[in-house]
Amino acid sequence: MTATNFLSDKDIVIIAYGEVKNELRSGKTATELTADVMVQLLAKTGLTNRDVDGFALLLPLSETGFPWYSNVVVENLGIQARWLQITDIGGCAILGNIARAAAALKCGMIEFAFCIHADAPSRPSVAEYFNYRSEFQEPAGYQGPLIAFGLMTDAYDQKYGLKPEALGRLAVAQRNGAVANENALEKLRKPITVDDYLNSRLVSEPMRLLDCVMRCDGANGVVVTTLERAKAMGVKKMVRLASYSEITNYDPTNSTPDAFETGFQVVGPDALNKAGMTPRDVDMFHPYDDFLIAMLLKLEQIGFCKRGEGSDYLMSTDFSPTGNLPLNTGGGQISAGQPGLAGGGLNVIEAVRQLMGEAGSRQVPNAKNALVTGIGVVPYFRNWGSSVAMVMEV
Amino acid sequence: MAEANKRPVPVPSHTSKPFWEAGKRGKFLLQYDSVAKKYQFFPRPVSIYSGSDKLEWREASGRGTLVARTNVQVPHRGFEKLVPFVLAAVNLEEGVRVVARLIGVSYDQAKHGMKVRICWEELSDGSRMFAFEPDM
Incomplete structure (x- = not known):
């Protein structure tokens, strides 16, 4: 674990966010969706594409077959990049890019980083998996996330006992957020009850349909720069980066780990410590949510509750915008839709939107900080591949 | 009528070729790091314990929990x-985790802690894929 916090000066800031509405079939490519977000970001900042010198993106599922995707994107956008970053740590790529952008800014390599993440999985899949995925998982019928999280849920239930109605409460809280979120997938903007959750069909038993995300097309992005430059521009609203922690391939020499032991027991406390915080100090929690169980595991491993007490914590905590721990107030991916690999941006954008006070009817009163997380990649039966956590402040 | 999708078959790599060759003879091999005295699965080009490329292939018991x-x-x-x-x-006796189909029992019959052993399924191209069955 690194001891220093490279963000301790709090002099790297997000000055704008952009997001397109999630759609089942947008008819657009990831490059076109990226352009939609860039146009929003330019309008908000008053910058032109000629001002953009740093650009970060992720490798979308819908473009994985294209080895020079990042070059083609900047060529389409008229951007001359002096720093071009493509990140492939799955749902961690967005926070990963913001952190990498912060490093490039602090080194003086660039003046602005546009971090834009788009995916259009409604297009024909070009993704191809190699190594253990094609050799040891696919021939066994081990389909990736659905199986991995089914096994993880079962292993957790066996060790600690899992209350399905507790996950149901979380599903309902997030769905209320999606109903209030105009950018959420329209199909999902209908309230649900705990019974709806409990009665949804089993897909990878013990997991239910409403434990999972629905794939869609979408895109999101932020502009990151230095505090000094933001002040010089006269920027009124900005969000400061306070700390960041990242880990990939946690505990690699343990060949029989419990599936639910994740990198969050490292990066959660690490990010909070570096920001001088404990879980009690967190005003809002915006966790990456591909499956409901992932949020329960993170709440335990970051330290919001004790290990094994996640179900009880979910039962006794109010996750609404006015509750004791506002959580994924825009619905998260589970209720707003998962725009492919860009899905990890939904919670990031919602945190920034809240901290800028622009969340409308779902605004969290007096939120001064947010803990935001990412999860990436399904490994060969062990937790998940990448875990990241960031503290943002105003 | 469209042909049904074929079940994916394993395509061996340089590293894993001995594993699949042994599988044809019903043997389940594991890589063994004789310095760390540990097994690993899935097959990799180096030991995850020491980084060494001096790995032996050893036949596993095929039994696990x-x-x-x-x-x-x-x-x-x-x-x-x-x-x-x-x-x-499944955790094999050799201290590695393997995920595969469990054949011959229903989900409700598949209990935590039950003893299982490796068996092999024949696939369309003549290759074989490992699975588990109850170890009576």
């Missing part, structure tokens, strides 16, 4: 006719 299971109701391509089926995560 079920630590997690899921009932697969949404099939991967090529598994449409097999659903629902049970996928089990």
